[in-house]
Amino acid sequence: MQNYPSHIAIIMDGNGRWAENKNMPRTYGHKKGVETLKEIVKAFIEFGIPSLTVYAFSTENWKRPPKEVKYLMSLFSKTIENEAEELNQQNVQINIIGRRNNLDEKVLKNIEWIEKLTENNNKLELNIAFNYGGRAEIIDAVKKMMKNPNIDLNNINQELISKNLYNPNISNIEYIIRTGGDKRISNFLLWESAYAELYFTDTYWPEFSKNDLKKALDEFTNRKRKFGALDNGDDL
Numbered sequence: 001m002q003n004y005p006s007h008i009a010i011i012m013d014g015n016g017r018w019a020e021n022k023n024m025p026r027t028y029g030h031k032k033g034v035e036t037l038k039e040i041v042k043a044f045i046e047f048g049i050p051s052l053t054v055y056a057f058s059t060e061n062w063k064r065p066p067k068e069v070k071y072l073m074s075l076f077s078k079t080i081e082n083e084a085e086e087l088n089q090q091n092v093q094i095n096i097i098g099r100r101n102n103l104d105e106k107v108l109k110n111i112e113w114i115e116k117l118t119e120n121n122n123k124l125e126l127n128i129a130f131n132y133g134g135r136a137e138i139i140d141a142v143k144k145m146m147k148n149p150n151i152d153l154n155n156i157n158q159e160l161i162s163k164n165l166y167n168p169n170i171s172n173i174e175y176i177i178r179t180g181g182d183k184r185i186s187n188f189l190l191w192e193s194a195y196a197e198l199y200f201t202d203t204y205w206p207e208f209s210k211n212d213l214k215k216a217l218d219e220f221t222n223r224k225r226k227f228g229a230l231d232n233g234d235d236l
């Protein structure tokens with residue numbers, strides 16, 4: 001394997017516009033988006049990239065028309081039911097990150113079920129950000145820490161905050177790919193992506209292919225990551 005990132009996050013944007021361009025309802029774009037995700041999961045396994053985090057529903061997505069919100073909730077839940085067996089066979093571990101307090105019973109049940117079913121899998125870690133916001137995640141981590149009587153103010157450091165995020169086992173993001181043409185982070189993984197490289201493509205998510213992924217990976221291998229240090233590694 002080349003020098004590929006070990007953890008990539010994807011903002012799967014452009015479903016709605018892709019469908020509208022075809023005079024189809026936006027929901028058609030989301031449905032096709034699931035098919036793309038299935039292909040991209042296969043490609044990750046083929047390329048040997050161990051971790052993928054995708055943005056499926058943000059804390060801001062509740063502001064969409066109720067019909068679309070309802071569709072996205074049901075698509076997510078049904079996708080879990082329909083794909084769990086194959087994902088399990090592919091040795092994919094599924095983790096859902098995000099707020100759980102305002103999700104409906106059925107969605108919650110499916111989340112817990114697929115996490116349990118796939119917890120020992122280790123080929124690909126697929127984290128699905130659902131009802132997720134980067135700021136919400138940091139707020140929730142702070143609340144969790146403040147409720148813990150064993151945490152002393154003087155001991156608060158990066159490691160402790162990382163441990164109190166939705167899933168303490170999720171590694172730092174090395175590369176963020178955003179499809180659909182916009183160039184912003186949209187409240188995604190604010191803590192975890194502190195040193196991530198960013199990649200933007202105009203391709204709408206339903207059309208994003210294994211080849212497009214390969215192109216993004218090739219670009220990553222050509223980038224020099226410095227983590228705030230100097231190019232040549234010299235100390236000042």
Ligand code: FPP
Pocket residue numbers: 012013014015016017018030031033034037055056057061072075076079080128180
């Ligand atoms: C952004 O496109 C996409 C979403 C808000 C939803 C992404 C959801 C899926 C791909 C399917 C559900 C996922 C799982 C894991 C089952 P947009 O609607 O913002 O598109 P637009 O910018 O063109 O309007």
